[in-house]
Amino acid sequence: MTSDLSDLYQETIVDHSKRPRNKGALERPTHHAEGYNPLCGDRVTIEVKIEDGHITRLGFEGAGCAISTASASLLTEALRGKTPAEAEQTFNKFHDMLTQDGLPASDLGKLAVFSGVRQYPMRVKCATLAWHTLRAALRGEGKSVSTE
C-alpha cells in the first residue's frame, strides 16, 4: 500500500470505522439533527444531551464510508464534557485543519488523525458531515443539513 493511503486511512480511522463508538440512539437527547451528503447519499443523525451547560452524552446513527463513520465516532468521544461554545471552537479548528494549508493540528488531540484528508479534496465532505450536523444540532437550526 502506498504511504499516501496510510496518511488518509490512519490506523485510528480504520479502527473507528470498523468499531464505531457511541453508535446508537440516546435516551431523551436535548438536541439532535440529521445530516445528508447528496454526493454519496450518506446520512448521519447526531444526538446530544446537554446538562448544566455541558455536553454529557453524544450518540450517532447512520451508514457511511470509513472516513465519515470514523469522523462521527471520534466526534462523540472528543466533545464529551465540553460546553457548546467549546464544541463550536473545536468545529472551527477541525474545519480549518481540513481546508487550509500549513495549519498545525495542534490541540486537536486524536482528531489530528484526519489531517491527511486535506490531501483528498473529494473526501473533505466525508470528514465534515458529522461536524456540520453537530453544529446544526447545537444551534437548533431545524432537522436537516446538507454538505452541498
Added chain:
Amino acid sequence: MSAHAQLLRGTATGFDVDRIREDFPILRERVHGKPLVYLDNAATSQKPQAVIDSLVDYYSHYNANVHRAVHLLSARATEACDRTRERVRAFVNAASTDEIIFVRGTTEALNLVAQTHGRQNIRSGDEVLISGLEHHSNIVPWQMLCNEKQAHLRVVPIDDNGVIPLDRFEKALNERTRLVALAHVSNALGTVNPLAKMIELAHRAGVPVVVDGAQAVPHMPVDVQALDADFYAFSGHKLFGPTGIGVLYGKKKLLEAMPPFQGGGDMIRSVTFEKTEYNVLPYKFEAGTPDVAGIVGLGAAIDYINDIGLSAISEYEHELLAYATEAISQLEAVRIVGTAPDKASVISFMIDGVHPHDVGTILDQQGIAVRTGHHCAQPVMDRFRIAATTRASLAFYNTAAEIDALVAGIRKVQEFFA
C-alpha cells in the same frame, strides 16, 4: 493461445485494441505514478486525436457564426454543421436531417420534449410512464411536467436482476397514459431494455415513446426507424465527442406539431413586434448560436466510430464485459448489482464491509478511475436498499489487462480493510 490470452491481446475478435489505444492521447497519462486505467466511460468517454484535431482545425481555420453571413468562413462553418447533421442522421438511420436537433446533451433533449410535446399533450389526470431504472434526467423533467399539469408519474418497477418485466410494463399502460420515457441502456446497472418490443407495446396502446439513448449509442448500432422510437436522445461526450453537444431525434410529424422550446435567433423566419413566424425544422428548435465546435467534434467522433464499426465495437465489448463479470464474480465477498441477461458495458458492484467511496479512493491511488455513488439514479439504489455502488464502465479501448488491474485493485481494497 487461450481465450484469455487472446482477449488480453485483443485478437479474440480480430479487434486491434493496442492500435486503437494509440488514437487516445489521454490513455498515456499516469495517475498517482501509475498508468491510467479509465473505467468511468458511462460518465464520459475519452476523445480520439481525430476529435481533438477537429476542434483545433475549426478554431484555427474557419471559426465563424453559422447561417448569418455571406463570407467564406461562415459558409464553411455552416457547411460543417450540415455535414455533421447528415452524419448523425445516417448514424441513427433517421429518415431526414429535419429530424435531427442539436442540443447540449441528453438532459436538454429530454427537457425539450417535456416542455414542448409534454406541455402540449399532458393534461390533468393523465399519466407519464417511466421505469425504475431511469437516470435522474429521465425522471425529473417528467416529474416537473406532471406537477405542473396535475398529471401522474407512474413507474414500472424493476426485478432483482435489474430487468423491467415486460408483463408489468404492458399492464401499466392504460387509457390515461400519454407518454412513455425509457432508457435504452441503464447507466447504473447496464441493463439493455428490449426497446423494440416495449415501443411496440406502447404504440399498440397509442402512446408515443421517448428514449434516453445516452448509454446505448456508444456501444451498439441504433436504428430509430427499426425501433420505431418517437424521440431518441443522446450526448456527444459519451460518444467520444466533445462536451456540450447532444442530439434529439424526433419523428417529423411530432416535431412539426410541437411549439418551439426556446425563442431567439435562428429559430425564426420573420420577426415583428406583433408576430413571429417560426423557422422550419430542425432550426425551429435551435435558438441562438449553436455549439459549432461541438458539432464539428461530434462529426469527427462519428467518422472515427464508423471507421472501426459499431458491430465490431459491440462484439469486442461484449467479450470484455463477460470476462470482467466472470473475474469479479469469482472474488469473495464481492457482489455484482444488476445481473440482467442482456447488459452493456457496466458492472456495478459492492464489496462487503467497505463503502464505495473508500473503494474509489483506494482504486484511484492505483491509477484506476471508477465511479462511486448513486450514479444519478437514486431510485435504483433504493430498489436494492443500498446508498451507493462502485461502477466500472467499459469502452472499446479498454483491455482484459485493465480488468486484471481492477481485480487486483479490489483485492488490495479487501486487504486494506481486512
